[in-house]
Amino acid sequence: MSAILGIYHRTTPINPEHLGKMLDSLSHRGSDGVGTWYQGSIGLGRRLLWTTPESLHERCPLVSAGGSLILTADARLDNRNQLITDLDLVQHATHELSDGDLILAAYHQWGEACPQHLLGDFAFAIWDESHQSLFCARDHFGVKPFYYYCVSEHFAFATEIKALLTLPHIPKRLNEAKVAEHLANLDSDPTITFYQDILRLPPGHSLTIHTSGVTLQSYWQLDANIPELQLKSTEDYTHQFLEHFTAAVQCRLRSAFPVGSMLSGGLDSSSITCLARQILDTSERSQETLHTFSARFDRVSACDERSYQDAVLTTGRYTPHLLWGDQLGPFASYDKAVWHRDAAIMAGNFRLNWGLYEIAQQKNVRVILDGWDGDSTVSHGNEYLRELARSGRWFTLARETQAYGKRYNLPWQKVLLKWFWRYGLRSAVASLIKTRPTSTPVADSPQPNAIHPDLPLSPQFVGRTGLDHKLQTLQLPPPQTERESHYRCMMANIHSSMLELLDTAGGAFSIDLRFPFFDKRLVEFCLSLPPDQKLHQGWGRFVLRNAIGGIVPSNLQWRLDKTNMQPGFEFTFKTYEQSAIQSVLFNHPETIDQYIDILALRDIYQRWMQDQAFTAAEVNTLWRSVSLGMWLHQTRLTF
Numbered sequence: 001m002s003a004i005l006g007i008y009h010r011t012t013p014i015n016p017e018h019l020g021k022m023l024d025s026l027s028h029r030g031s032d033g034v035g036t037w038y039q040g041s042i043g044l045g046r047r048l049l050w051t052t053p054e055s056l057h058e059r060c061p062l063v064s065a066g067g068s069l070i071l072t073a074d075a076r077l078d079n080r081n082q083l084i085t086d087l088d089l090v091q092h093a094t095h096e097l098s099d100g101d102l103i104l105a106a107y108h109q110w111g112e113a114c115p116q117h118l119l120g121d122f123a124f125a126i127w128d129e130s131h132q133s134l135f136c137a138r139d140h141f142g143v144k145p146f147y148y149y150c151v152s153e154h155f156a157f158a159t160e161i162k163a164l165l166t167l168p169h170i171p172k173r174l175n176e177a178k179v180a181e182h183l184a185n186l187d188s189d190p191t192i193t194f195y196q197d198i199l200r201l202p203p204g205h206s207l208t209i210h211t212s213g214v215t216l217q218s219y220w221q222l223d224a225n226i227p228e229l230q231l232k233s234t235e236d237y238t239h240q241f242l243e244h245f246t247a248a249v250q251c252r253l254r255s256a257f258p259v260g261s262m263l264s265g266g267l268d269s270s271s272i273t274c275l276a277r278q279i280l281d282t283s284e285r286s287q288e289t290l291h292t293f294s295a296r297f298d299r300v301s302a303c304d305e306r307s308y309q310d311a312v313l314t315t316g317r318y319t320p321h322l323l324w325g326d327q328l329g330p331f332a333s334y335d336k337a338v339w340h341r342d343a344a345i346m347a348g349n350f351r352l353n354w355g356l357y358e359i360a361q362q363k364n365v366r367v368i369l370d371g372w373d374g375d376s377t378v379s380h381g382n383e384y385l386r387e388l389a390r391s392g393r394w395f396t397l398a399r400e401t402q403a404y405g406k407r408y409n410l411p412w413q414k415v416l417l418k419w420f421w422r423y424g425l426r427s428a429v430a431s432l433i434k435t436r437p438t439s440t441p442v443a444d445s446p447q448p449n450a451i452h453p454d455l456p457l458s459p460q461f462v463g464r465t466g467l468d469h470k471l472q473t474l475q476l477p478p479p480q481t482e483r484e485s486h487y488r489c490m491m492a493n494i495h496s497s498m499l500e501l502l503d504t505a506g507g508a509f510s511i512d513l514r515f516p517f518f519d520k521r522l523v524e525f526c527l528s529l530p531p532d533q534k535l536h537q538g539w540g541r542f543v544l545r546n547a548i549g550g551i552v553p554s555n556l557q558w559r560l561d562k563t564n565m566q567p568g569f570e571f572t573f574k575t576y577e578q579s580a581i582q583s584v585l586f587n588h589p590e591t592i593d594q595y596i597d598i599l600a601l602r603d604i605y606q607r608w609m610q611d612q613a614f615t616a617a618e619v620n621t622l623w624r625s626v627s628l629g630m631w632l633h634q635t636r637l638t639f
Helices: 017-027 053-057 079-084 101-116 178-181 235-253 265-283 306-315 334-341 350-364 373-377 383-390 392-406 411-432 459-465 467-473 481-490 493-510 521-527 543-548 566-576 578-587 596-611 617-637
Strands: 001-010 033-039 042-048 069-077 120-126 135-138 146-150 156-159 198-200 205-209 215-218 259-264 292-298 318-323 367-370 512-514
Touching: 001 017, 001 069, 017 033, 017 259, 033 543, 042 069, 042 120, 042 235, 079 101, 079 235, 101 120, 101 205, 178 467, 178 617, 198 292, 215 566, 235 265, 235 521, 235 543, 259 265, 265 292, 265 306, 265 367, 265 373, 292 306, 292 350, 306 318, 318 350, 334 493, 334 617, 350 493, 373 481, 373 521, 373 543, 383 392, 383 411, 383 481, 392 411, 459 467, 493 512, 493 521, 566 578, 566 617, 578 596, 578 617, 596 617
Parallel strands: 259 292, 259 367, 292 318, 367 512
Antiparallel strands: 001 042, 001 156, 033 042, 069 120, 120 135, 135 205, 146 156, 146 198, 205 215
16 A cells, blocks of 8 residues: 655646645655655656565656656556566566566556556556656556546646645535535445545546546446356356455465454455465465454444354464444544545444554554455345246246245245246236227426435535436336346445545555455456356355355354444444534534535434434434534535
8 A cells, every 4th residue: 555646737847845745645655665756747756655575675656767657656466477477577586576567567568558457456657758648547446546636737646635635726625416425325426526626537447648638548347248157067166266266365465564354253254364364374474373353342232243253263363353343433533534534424334444444553464354345246146036037937936035035034935926926927917918008107307305305405405416317317227137236236336435435544544455355357257157156045145155165164154144233333323422413413504504404304313312213314314414514614615
């Protein structure tokens, strides 16, 4: 993990002092090296944090042998050996080739097509002197952040927004479109931020800035039509999955410092933790301890997973570190957290990651593996049942529905009959009945809040931000197949936004976060699986469960439930944050009253406090509103 930044004025020289101010604002992200390079109208900078063995030899920024290419990068490449071969660098000592060296060589070889040849997590920019252009790229899933400002002749980029805000020509203006998405719990636009004119480079995209203009292009996106994998047996699928999963974990263990793993007790984090321990045990790093980081709850037993965590911890050599999640309010260290985030925080349980990363820094752990959203990558396969019904495969549907219903104690007979009627009998009966044509009614024009009636937003705010129209466009028809459902889930913008949020917390404590389930090879493999490898005999994520047999404890391998962390959030929000809530709702309502109906929000608050009828969605709306109000009060941002 490092911090990168740059300034490019198309027609005027840059001020080197501006690079220095940007670097100063990002001092928390890199204490092992700092450097700048500038010439005329272009300047690049980097703060370096050593993580991999090769990073110990890095220079920043990196200048090519001829001096015509200059690179600044925050990168970890996972196909180093392949790149060294393809780029004819085998004559060099591998440990002396940094990942930046490989990116620079890849650009020299393939030009702007170079990101297509890279695997791993990266954000970088290359000044090409011969073409007088600045080429920027971000990894496939947006693990590494990249923010930029591009107006008139000015272009600037940085790992964090705060660095951009140090520049005198970049205004601090609130972007109401992002406020609307925050309050509505949406993430439909992968480019916008809370600041007008400060954008995110979307995952899988590159950006080229010439003297004549700017070009944004996609170099990769997940292929919805990737051919379905056809193997001979379940064992073959299991074996290949384990190969991909092992590779995804192994390449993320590359570190010159102690390594840790998040251990919630769920299937994803437990699988990564146990597999990482097995990989270390069978390597020259067998004596290395693996640190684990877990939250536990004494007062909210519904969120406590210590029995599953302990089941993992008894299987190998781990050094566990614990955080008591019900002793920490959601606004703990909020002022510091939002300074790092440069945004209001949407996730109420963000406090858990923040607290655990702080512990990791105290233990000199610089690399942490995280099982974020393995659910999406592997897929529970639930849409497979509807796919069977649509295709009239009634025997297989009956078998799978019965197994699923019994597994989860659900009334499977009624569900099966409903699907048999909807996708079988009804269409057959309809074809026998002749009905006269009827006109299609014309829908009324949507009114403000028509799509989101329970969200107490100001109608004027909804109207001027076009939120209703945006909500309508997001209402897609149901997926027709498990493949389509899986693809939609993987392409959701929430992934890059959550990865950016986690990066913020990691960056605050100089922690390099790595996500094995967002390995491009593993994602593509999982999407290619036939649906019966995702849901089989009532077991969701079947291929993963099969693959981790003998690696994780069996009670975790075949665990059916997934802990809902909402009770822990609601408990800590109510117990510790009354002052913050009342400050926004009653003392400073002007921070948010132009966006949301304060009286309706107060009503939600009162019903919640009195344990009257309320929903989790209402509590989450209250959280997002108060979170926004606190951030706006701190930053004094205006529209």
